[in-house]
Amino acid sequence: MNVSPYLIPAKSMIFEEEIKKSQFITYLAHTPSIEAAKAFVDEIKAKHNDARHNCWAFVAGRPEDSMKWGFSDDGEPSGTAGKPILAQLTGSGVGEITAVVTRYYGGIRLGTGGLVKAYGGGVQQALKLLESIEKKITTQLIVEVDYSLISLTQSIMAQYGAVEIDATYDISAKLTVEIEVLHESDFILTMTNKTGARALISRMS
Template sequence: MGEEAKRYRVPSRVHRVEQEIQKSRFLTTAAPAPTVEEARAFIARVREEFPDATHNCWAFAVGPPGSTAQVGMSDDGEPHGTAGRPMLTALLHGGVGEVAVVVTRYFGGTLLGKGGLVRAYTACVQQVLESLPTLERVRKVRVAVELEYASVDGVRRMLAAHEAELVAETYAVTVGYQLLLPEHQLEAFHKALLDQTQGEVLFEVLDAEP
């Protein structure tokens, strides 16, 4: 997996833009979608907010930017392939992961034609992504470390440099830590841990985020 899949941009909050195209009013709302369930819940909320709209077309892509493993789309009554598909294509090329978008259209009396609809829905998604507030999503892994008491101070000092967060600790014959750290730091942290403890350490990766 490349570095770009381990660190990527996701929406930090719900964001909305509005534009008029050929007398039709388009409201485009984007939101964080870390899971399919959250994407569908957001879409339902927007549909409830604009029940009188001509169309509430939507698309979502859960996962890193460009990933098609968990996607969805709907034309919501627009001609087949003129809304959901171009919206999803724009999302997948937008450089943002875990995102859902609803384009709410109030028809203004002028027919756009199939090509015009594709251009309009593509432009709506591109416009909302341009101004979308984002934050960095970092894939993390949970690891277990077991070490001698003599190594505790040195190991604790090196945690911050590897962005490692101590989530649990036990003290018995040896010291046990559970740590959460960015996946891209894993190899360097393991090497530093071996150096710091002269190899007197047990290290196990427990799980990684999907």
């Protein structure tokens, strides 16, 4: 399992251009799952149900996870739309993203090379304008400590960027902590060493 952070879209993006009287509208959106990607495609298809084509591709997880890729030429000649769109998405290093390119036909045929350039190029332009943010892969831990160890625990949490998201105080303090998976084992090791193994740490079930 790859636990390193990756980029995702910060917000949606639209890019429009006219090529030989055909209008191309490229939509990019953050879609964290295959279901969300398909829902976004359906949304754009419904919005432009009068268009000749609504071609699309998605990367619905980590950028390199090909199990979560999908694409469609939506009636354009095979290989001229979906694949060029997908190639731009996978080359961008951005994950959890869907691109839909709507085409209103202008009466002039572009040929296969022209179509590849139009669909891929529109997505390339939209990606240049896209704002992205880093998605960190996190996990949640239950940290149980004596009250005397709370300040020490909080300083170790700060050291590893761990965030307290819940706490219950009974015989001991029980903290629910969110932490990057990258830092999880180091955090547990440091907590164990610094508290003399008096901290009970378990993963959220």
